[in-house]
Amino acid sequence: MTIDRRKFLISTGAISASAALGLRSGPARAQTTLTGVTYLPPSYEDLAFGSQGFVDFVNEKHGDAVKIDFYDSGRLLSADEQLPALRSGNIDFMFHTTSYITRSLPILGIMGLPGVVGPLYENPDRLKRGSPLFELMNQELGKQGITALSFGGGIMEPEIIWSTGAPGIRDLEDIGGKRVRVVSFEATKAIEDFGGAAVRIPSSELYLALQRGTVDAAVATISTINGRSIQEQIKQVLRIPVTAFAIGIFVKTDRWESMDEGTRSALTEAAEWFDTHSAKAANQDYYKKQYWPKFEALGMDVIEPDQAMLDRFAEVSVNVREAWIGDVGAEIGKKAIDLAMGKGA
Numbered sequence: 001m002t003i004d005r006r007k008f009l010i011s012t013g014a015i016s017a018s019a020a021l022g023l024r025s026g027p028a029r030a031q032t033t034l035t036g037v038t039y040l041p042p043s044y045e046d047l048a049f050g051s052q053g054f055v056d057f058v059n060e061k062h063g064d065a066v067k068i069d070f071y072d073s074g075r076l077l078s079a080d081e082q083l084p085a086l087r088s089g090n091i092d093f094m095f096h097t098t099s100y101i102t103r104s105l106p107i108l109g110i111m112g113l114p115g116v117v118g119p120l121y122e123n124p125d126r127l128k129r130g131s132p133l134f135e136l137m138n139q140e141l142g143k144q145g146i147t148a149l150s151f152g153g154g155i156m157e158p159e160i161i162w163s164t165g166a167p168g169i170r171d172l173e174d175i176g177g178k179r180v181r182v183v184s185f186e187a188t189k190a191i192e193d194f195g196g197a198a199v200r201i202p203s204s205e206l207y208l209a210l211q212r213g214t215v216d217a218a219v220a221t222i223s224t225i226n227g228r229s230i231q232e233q234i235k236q237v238l239r240i241p242v243t244a245f246a247i248g249i250f251v252k253t254d255r256w257e258s259m260d261e262g263t264r265s266a267l268t269e270a271a272e273w274f275d276t277h278s279a280k281a282a283n284q285d286y287y288k289k290q291y292w293p294k295f296e297a298l299g300m301d302v303i304e305p306d307q308a309m310l311d312r313f314a315e316v317s318v319n320v321r322e323a324w325i326g327d328v329g330a331e332i333g334k335k336a337i338d339l340a341m342g343k344g345a
Helices: 005-020 045-061 079-088 106-112 117-122 132-142 185-193 203-211 222-227 253-258 261-297 307-316 318-328 330-340
Strands: 032-037 066-071 093-097 146-150 159-163 179-182 197-200 217-220 236-243 247-252 301-303
Touching (some): 045 222, 045 261, 132 146, 146 261, 179 203, 185 197, 185 236, 217 222, 222 261, 236 307, 247 253, 261 301
Parallel strands (some): 236 301
Antiparallel strands (some): 093 247, 146 247
């Protein structure tokens, strides 16, 4: 099925209005068709494994009851258009990197807090479906009419600092005066606290930004570097865990609650599969076994932080955590951090 993007954005407003009024566009069908999106292209094999696997699970195992029309690569909606389209009812669900939408959905910032992402990465069960932290986040998302079906069973390997030129960024003090690409609010605060100029640039524009010198470095995951062939521009990487993200499956709460039992059951089963396999496959099968060996073979200089550097980063990054707590409220913020750190579960 092919949908013209411009016609989709124009026509779905009318479709949503008729749906809200309870009007039918045609006779009832036994099979439910859902529209899902992601802005990520298939070149992100590590991330596409989970999202495409979710879609295939539903279409292959529950195709008699549910059919998913799935659009990747921003063919239907760009990264910034996805959440508004979900809220307006123009799509049924979306896969999204949590770092892109923390300003709209602040509770998701827990998965990107410096000093928290390391322990959370090492303990993925703290984010699994049904865990106290997962339930707390859904409680807060529900206040905005959003429900998360899964966060992939954990965060992806944390985002670190990739730089061009020589000597590039080899130490935290080298950040000062540098223009550094970021996406999330949490990364922005961390870079600014070390004297850098944070520049928000989407992954699709990062290759040229580094090539042209628009930025000197980038806070990014290894997935972005590989998926956009950015390793061609990189000379060194400082593996300090600045921030992180998960790939979430999001639905509008009232849309989820209005789905028939068969549809919800199919999506729940698929979400369980996604929760079990998505982050695990990316972190182990792709990053550890494929991407890092490939980058090291290219001669990229990989700088491992010592304990003093990690302690210094944690000390300065307290400001980031305090700012986030201010956004979500003291009680919720402190509880979320405790759960992410393995306390109070």
